[in-house]
Amino acid sequence: DTGVSQDPRHKITKRGQNVTFRCDPISEHNRLYWYRQTLGQGPEFLTYFQNEAQLEKSRLLSDRFSAERPKGSFSTLEIQRTEQGDSAMYLCASSSADRDNYGYTFGSGTRLTVV
């Protein structure tokens, strides 16, 4: 297993367009997380799945954002009607419920630029 994979690595889009990002977690991990990071800040929590169930959503995740994890495998994060304020690095992470002391494994992120 090569770790958490995110696609694409970079995305430039025009304001108002929809974008979708994909995350493939480590195969034996049942928990998956999405975070957002802007320059000079630490990552901010967006949402969290255990298997296919979405257990928590941050208020940062407005109605323009939606995340799915069908069948408890890969996950997608969609942003509709993008705004310039959505420009950020979107990070996906995964972990195993019974190995909490190993922390979360993060992917390299998808850098979104809205022009």
Add this chain to the structure above:
Amino acid sequence: EDQVTQSPEALRLQEGESSSLNCSYTVSGLRGLFWYRQDPGKGPEFLFTLYSAGEEKEKERLKATLTKKESFLHITAPKPEDSATYLCAVRSRGSTLGRLYFGRGTQLTVWP
């Protein structure tokens, strides 16, 4: 509200010059404090998890300690490859297992 404050914001060390990074936190019951390292353009890389005051973890030149209000990341005889941003995050009893609160990080530069 759960808060994490890291200091200093930036730190420059000469190779071999030991120092410590600080992470102060305010949470409604700590359910884990995490240290990560982040290189430019990459996602955070897990270093340590600490759960209770008095706990210590070590890995190579790094040692993390925890008290009831803060955590320290001690770097002994750093090398240039230790240059990175070090992030601290907490998970509280007031939130779900998925939510970590991150600080802004300390940007460490080690010069030869």
